[in-house]
Amino acid sequence: MNGQLLISAIVLGLSMSGIYFLLTVGLSLCYGLMRMISLDQFFYYALGAYMVYTVTSLTGSFWLGMLGAMLTTLVAAFVVERLIVKRVYSKPVMFSMILTFGVNLLGVGLIKYVWGLSPKPVASPISGIMNIFGTGVPIYRLFVIVLAVVVYLAVQYFLNKTILGTAIRAGIDDAEKVEALGININRLFTLTFLLSSVLSALAGVIHAPFVMVSPEMGMSITAFAFMVVIIGGLGSIKGTMVSALIVGQVVSIGALIWAPLAEMAPFLVMMIILLIKPTGLYGSKLMNR
Amino acid sequence: MKRYLNSWSTIIIVFTLLYFLKAFLPAAFLTEVAIYSIYAMGCSFLIGRLGLTSFGQPAFLAFGAYGAGIYLYYFGTNPFVAILVGVLASVVVNMLVGLFFVRLNSSYFTLCNQAFCVVTFFLFQKALVKWTFGDNGLLLISRMDPTPVIDLTSPKGIYLFAFIVAALVWFFYNYLMKRSVFGATCLCVKDNEQKLRFLGYKTYNIKWLAFVIANTAAGLAGALYTVYFCMVNANIASVSSASEAVAISMLGGAGTLFGPLVGTFIFIGLKDIASQFIRHWEVLVGLLLIVVMLAGQKGIVGSLEGYLAKYTAKKSEPTPALTQEGGV
Numbered sequence: 001m002n003g004q005l006l007i008s009a010i011v012l013g014l015s016m017s018g019i020y021f022l023l024t025v026g027l028s029l030c031y032g033l034m035r036m037i038s039l040d041q042f043f044y045y046a047l048g049a050y051m052v053y054t055v056t057s058l059t060g061s062f063w064l065g066m067l068g069a070m071l072t073t074l075v076a077a078f079v080v081e082r083l084i085v086k087r088v089y090s091k092p093v094m095f096s097m098i099l100t101f102g103v104n105l106l107g108v109g110l111i112k113y114v115w116g117l118s119p120k121p122v123a124s125p126i127s128g129i130m131n132i133f134g135t136g137v138p139i140y141r142l143f144v145i146v147l148a149v150v151v152y153l154a155v156q157y158f159l160n161k162t163i164l165g166t167a168i169r170a171g172i173d174d175a176e177k178v179e180a181l182g183i184n185i186n187r188l189f190t191l192t193f194l195l196s197s198v199l200s201a202l203a204g205v206i207h208a209p210f211v212m213v214s215p216e217m218g219m220s221i222t223a224f225a226f227m228v229v230i231i232g233g234l235g236s237i238k239g240t241m242v243s244a245l246i247v248g249q250v251v252s253i254g255a256l257i258w259a260p261l262a263e264m265a266p267f268l269v270m271m272i273i274l275l276i277k278p279t280g281l282y283g284s285k286l287m288n289r
Numbered sequence: 290m291k292r293y294l295n296s297w298s299t300i301i302i303v304f305t306l307l308y309f310l311k312a313f314l315p316a317a318f319l320t321e322v323a324i325y326s327i328y329a330m331g332c333s334f335l336i337g338r339l340g341l342t343s344f345g346q347p348a349f350l351a352f353g354a355y356g357a358g359i360y361l362y363y364f365g366t367n368p369f370v371a372i373l374v375g376v377l378a379s380v381v382v383n384m385l386v387g388l389f390f391v392r393l394n395s396s397y398f399t400l401c402n403q404a405f406c407v408v409t410f411f412l413f414q415k416a417l418v419k420w421t422f423g424d425n426g427l428l429l430i431s432r433m434d435p436t437p438v439i440d441l442t443s444p445k446g447i448y449l450f451a452f453i454v455a456a457l458v459w460f461f462y463n464y465l466m467k468r469s470v471f472g473a474t475c476l477c478v479k480d481n482e483q484k485l486r487f488l489g490y491k492t493y494n495i496k497w498l499a500f501v502i503a504n505t506a507a508g509l510a511g512a513l514y515t516v517y518f519c520m521v522n523a524n525i526a527s528v529s530s531a532s533e534a535v536a537i538s539m540l541g542g543a544g545t546l547f548g549p550l551v552g553t554f555i556f557i558g559l560k561d562i563a564s565q566f567i568r569h570w571e572v573l574v575g576l577l578l579i580v581v582m583l584a585g586q587k588g589i590v591g592s593l594e595g596y597l598a599k600y601t602a603k604k605s606e607p608t609p610a611l612t613q614e615g616g617v
Contacts, residue, residue: 094342097342097396102579102582112568220407270401
């Protein structure tokens with residue numbers, strides 16, 4: 001293993017961490033506020049990737065595609081929330097899990113109808129290569145890392161400094177008291193759900209140039225997303241960030257050592273962490289609702 | 290009425306009727322129903338009696354299937370032994386995996402299970418590709434010797450055998466769910482684990498044993514699958530089929546005795562009919578899951594039992610027998 005390979009693996013790992021973070025921060029937010037596990041985030045992820053493919057091939061601009069993907073997902077998530085998810089906020093967590101998994105499957109099927117089965121390529125919008133310690137690194141990967149950091153800071157700012165974010169954090173602590181203060185908690189739920197879905201779509205958009213866009217992409221990233229969520233602890237933004245960093249590095253450096261290790265190693269890490277702490281690194285005592 | 294519905298003779302009658310349905314329906318379909326319902330039974334037990342939802346059932350199916358497949362491909366030719374090896378392999382894996390998974394609370398359990406399913410898929414597809422041949426799989430045609438008594442290499446033999454095994458599994462689960470103390474404690478774990486722990490039960494052990502029992506059913510179904518189809522490939526553990534067992538359980542009614550059978554019958558029937566019209570099967574499974582969950586999550590058998598209980602309660606009040614046995 002030489003130094004150049006290691007550096008490029010670390011950068012790739014960091015950019016994968018960025019994507020994992022964007023995808024799982026939605027899951028974490030939804031769990032934190034609504035105590036639901038929203039598996040349909042993976043549908044928004046795939047939808048985002050497909051929309052950026054469509055818009056990019058129509059207009060030629062990746063950035064327009066990004067905007068289009070986020071807007072489309074916003075609409076789709078709003079429809080799903082109004083029609084289906086709204087009814088299960090007060091139900092046990094198992095209920096929302098099965099239901100949103102159904103939504104995810106439905107979405108995958110619909111994607112197959114609309115776009116077909118064949119994988120679609122998306123060109124990288126930034127093509128330059130930057131030199132880091134004598135190793136050529138695509139600038140796009142660095143852009144992904146920067147974007148994830150910006151999103152992390154923005155989410156933290158939103159939750160800690162704005163009045164809406166404060167209301168959401170209060171809702172996480174005690175939903176009933178927040179309602180008693182005259183805040184419409186259902187509107188907060190909708191807002192969080194939409195925010196999560198848009199972030200998931202963003203993850204799909206920026207992941208699209210790395211891989212071929214295919215209907216099963218949402219399914220194949222599920223395992224990694226779950227590992228990130230579990231290692232970090234459900235409902236914790238900081239934990240999600242830390243564990244995304246861990247999983248990204250384990251995946252890319254593991255792949256460097258032995259290719260099948262890329263899928264196995266994060267699972268082993270997850271098992272070890274769960275042995276030490278069954279609620280993940282930053283997870284608090286969870287209530288069983 | 291309810292007492293008769295759950296008794297041993299009902300199981301025999303139901304499975305005999307189903308066996309002779311082959312006069313009207315294709316035998317291949319019925320064999321698949323018999324095998325798949327064993328798989329669904331385990332999942333249904335986990336959801337309905339233990340309160341643990343597992344989206345990773347294909348992984349446990351795969352260990353049974355590969356146990357049987359690898360025995361037949363490399364070591365022997367007797368399909369009975371192959372099924373035994375498959376079941377043993379799945380028991381060992383379940384015991385080890387259960388040690389880790391059962392400690393988790395229900396949301397973590399579900400997510401870990403699905404992650405495990407993906408890891409199993411990669412294990413059989415990529416990591417062990419030298420022995421399992423990945424997506425091409427192990428082809429076992431003409432690797433099985435004809436067996437005495439019931440010839441598992443013939444379609445008729447496997448048909449009979451699948452039904453016998455399914456009926457035995459049903460006897461076992463009937464005992465487990467309706468008669469045994471263990472089944473009752475499982476239900477207590479679902480309702481109030483903390484209280485049970487306070488009463489001095491070791492809930493970890495109960496959950497671990499239930500996990501092993503439920504997933505061994507999946508392993509058994511997997512081993513039967515291998516023998517029935519004469520092949521096994523990595524797709525058996527694919528995540529996209531992870532929801533099928535859950536969908537069947539919810540459709541039939543999780544935790545009920547005949548729920549998995551009814552659910553499997555309808556599900557595989559729908560799949561066979563619909564696949565002639567619809568290209569992408571996920572849409573239907575997804576819709577089914579959404580409809581069943583929004584319609585009240587009791588499932589077909591669950592709602593039927595509810596009506597029946599109401600009906601019999603109205604007819605003969607008071608009903609001390611019902612309150613004793615109405616454990617659902």
